[in-house]
Amino acid sequence: MTEGPTKKPSRIQMRNRRVILDAALEVFSRHGYRGATLDLIATEAGISKPNILYYFDGKEDIHVTLLSQLMETWLDPLVELDPNGDPVEEILAYVQRKLDMARDLPRESRLFAGEILQGAPRITPELHTSLRPLFDEKCALISRWVNEGVLPPLDPQHLIFSIWATTQHYADFQAQVHILLAPNSDAYDAAANHLRVLFRSMLTRS
């Protein structure tokens, strides 16, 4: 472990690590950290448990690896918020991107939600180093837009919270949403329309 340059991974290592992480994402997001077992992950991956421990140092290593890899994808929509674009359209496009992610990557959303829900015991450092600076930067950008008068007065921090909350809700609370919505309706289309109206109303009020 105190070795210098890590050997570049073989094709087998690349493939198996990917297979294991995909299985682990499925299992962790469905059962939570403690509810997930190495046996479940092993079965899901089609790889024996000791073999999984050949590729990862342990259960926690798999979990942390997943969360770290996820973080980049997760923050990407916010990174793309363009200082040079039209403020209202930029923010609405951000809402749409976040909603698309909730639709396309619900397991990732639930994995992240589960970690935060339990106090972010394994990802707090990353939140400080990755999320916090980006959050501050984009809050400053939105504040600038407000000060320039191109946006009405609003709280950038809580605006972003509202966007996160409303979009991720469809992935994180999917079980509830499915019970409450008519099964044939396309929840995401309706949600997209609703959220566009909701946030546009706030961003364009006179």
Added chain:
Amino acid sequence: MTEGPTKKPSRIQMRNRRVILDAALEVFSRHGYRGATLDLIATEAGISKPNILYYFDGKEDIHVTLLSQLMETWLDPLVELDPNGDPVEEILAYVQRKLDMARDLPRESRLFAGEILQGAPRITPELHTSLRPLFDEKCALISRWVNEGVLPPLDPQHLIFSIWATTQHYADFQAQVHILLAPNSDAYDAAANHLRVLFRSMLTRS
């Protein structure tokens, strides 16, 4: 279990069941269902593990009891949505009540969120019998308001989702919120202001 009328619980039973449930709420909300152990709950409650199993049939029994008791409290703010009140003020008051609950009962919020996040394996029946009818009823009420022209066109289902999502976010994602917000600021006051503006904008747009 096939007995007829259950004996009325003694004072000791009342007290100990309350103590156990309170400890279990703390432990379940912090660690999730699988992460919570009877030993943790026992320590937190100051009651030995076998003694806990004298009052409850098992771990799942405690969890289900907690969720069932919580459901009533949880739905209460929505029950109070008054068909005879002013639509905009009624909905904004509902938002405030939900936000107050997230502030005052964060453990309950996280317990519920954890259950839904994992597919509501132990509370799905209650969601159908308790939540669904109330949800449908209040959606119909809001639809009526829209049809009467006292509210602008909007999707009642997704409006309620947005209210749930934005308010519960402050309890469920508390760990993240604490990392991102300046520690001295009063998050709930700012959130209340923000959410009032957000939803009022949508409800009063011309």
Added chain:
DNA sequence: GCGAATTTTTACCATTTGGTAAATCTACGA
């Protein structure tokens, strides 16, 4: 094809955890 390195399996193990049986202690009404 061959030897070394990598990968996989087999056979385990210690700990944790939900739960139980039975003995013991305590409260409480007669």
Added chain:
DNA sequence: TCGTAGATTTACCAAATGGTAAAAATTCGC
């Protein structure tokens, strides 16, 4: 105060679970 129903503790247990050692199998550069 005494007997009994109710409450609590002690001493367990079986299954699940994260993890390991070492043998066996496979892959790969030459």
